[in-house]
Amino acid sequence: DTAVSQTPKYLVTQMGNDKSIKCEQNLGHDTMYWYKQDSKKFLKIMFSYNNKELIINETVPNRFSPKSPDKAHLNLHINSLELGDSAVYFCASSPRLGGRWSYFGPGTRLTVT
Amino acid sequence: DAKTTQPTSMDCAEGRAANLPCNHSTISGNEYVYWYRQIHSQGPQYIIHGLKNNETNEMASLIITEDRKSSTLILPHATLRDTAVYYCIVRVESGNLIFGKGTKLSVKP
Numbered sequence: 001d002t003a004v005s006q007t008p009k010y011l012v013t014q015m016g017n018d019k020s021i022k023c024e025q026n027l028g029h030d031t032m033y034w035y036k037q038d039s040k041k042f043l044k045i046m047f048s049y050n051n052k053e054l055i056i057n058e059t060v061p062n063r064f065s066p067k068s069p070d071k072a073h074l075n076l077h078i079n080s081l082e083l084g085d086s087a088v089y090f091c092a093s094s095p096r097l098g099g100r101w102s103y104f105g106p107g108t109r110l111t112v113t
Numbered sequence: 114d115a116k117t118t119q120p121t122s123m124d125c126a127e128g129r130a131a132n133l134p135c136n137h138s139t140i141s142g143n144e145y146v147y148w149y150r151q152i153h154s155q156g157p158q159y160i161i162h163g164l165k166n167n168e169t170n171e172m173a174s175l176i177i178t179e180d181r182k183s184s185t186l187i188l189p190h191a192t193l194r195d196t197a198v199y200y201c202i203v204r205v206e207s208g209n210l211i212f213g214k215g216t217k218l219s220v221k222p
Contacts, residue, residue, distance in 0.1 A: 004156070033209065041198070043157065043212040090156050102149075102210060104156030 003027050004105035006091050012111045013081060021076045021108045023091030032074040033092040033102070034066060043090070049074050050097050078110075086112045116140070117201045122217040125195075131188040133216050135201030138182040146177060147202040147210065148186045150195075157200065157212075160186065191220045 004025045013019050025032060034046040047066045048055050054066065063079045078085060091105040118136040125131040137146065148160040161168055161175045163184070168175040174187040188195055200215040 042214070043151075043200075045209040045211070048209055092156070101159050102157075104158065107154070107156050 003103045004091055004093055006089075006105040006108050008108060009106065010109050010111075012113065014113055015081055015083060017081050018077070018079045019081060019110070020078070021089055021091075021110070023074050023076070023105055024072055025091075025093040025103070025105075026072065027093055027095075027103060029093040029095050029103075030071065031094045031097050032068070033094075034074065034076050035090040035092060035104075036060075037088045037090060037107070039087070046089075047074075047076075048097065055097065081112045083112050086110055116203045116211075117213050119199075119201050119213065119216045121214070122219065124219050124221055125188075125191045127193060127220055127222050128190055131191040131195065131218060131220065133186040133188075133199050133201075133218065134183065135185070136183045137201070137203045140181050140203050144203050144205070146175065146181075146184050147205075148173070148175065149200045149202065149210070149212075150197040151200070151215070152194075152197040160199075191218075193220050193222065196220045 007022045031050045033048050035043055036046050037043045046060050049068050052068045065077045068074045088107045088109050090107045092102045094102040145162050145164050147162040149157040151157045160172050163175045163177050177184045196219055198215040198217050200212050202210050
């Protein structure tokens, strides 16, 4: 009964490929997020989704696109992967926009070779 | 700019209280102080938050100074499993948490 789950846990792929990371939350939360943690361990917000609508899009390349088929899911699609995309990506959710009581998933370690 | 300053690292003996300081001298009147932690290779975990008053829950206590320019997270009886990076967060943009560098707490036997 994991609150926020992500798949896959590890993803190794080559430059130029397109890949997706899936995220699901069973908490009934209205807001979901994607964060990126780079090799220096800085954790940065990428996207927020509230009630299936993108409400904030940080300055990330448009190769990254979040897609939410329903309130419980927020998937991250990445096109034309680059070496610099290698990082750990965390999905999170919270009851409402505001970041309080955010629950984070276990992370997906993406390695681009 | 995370608006918070934390020591890079701290050590604590197992069973003792761990006191993690955070400076947030530019905090505005309606900004909350949040604490999260990240245990190695896991996602960040919410610990506690507060506005003005001291707060306590099953995980920790949060002491906020009267001028709100600093706060201290207290783990009353640290265990080895409390070894983690602890983030003090004040800045919330459009509802999103802005993480700083955090304090790496090492609990030693």
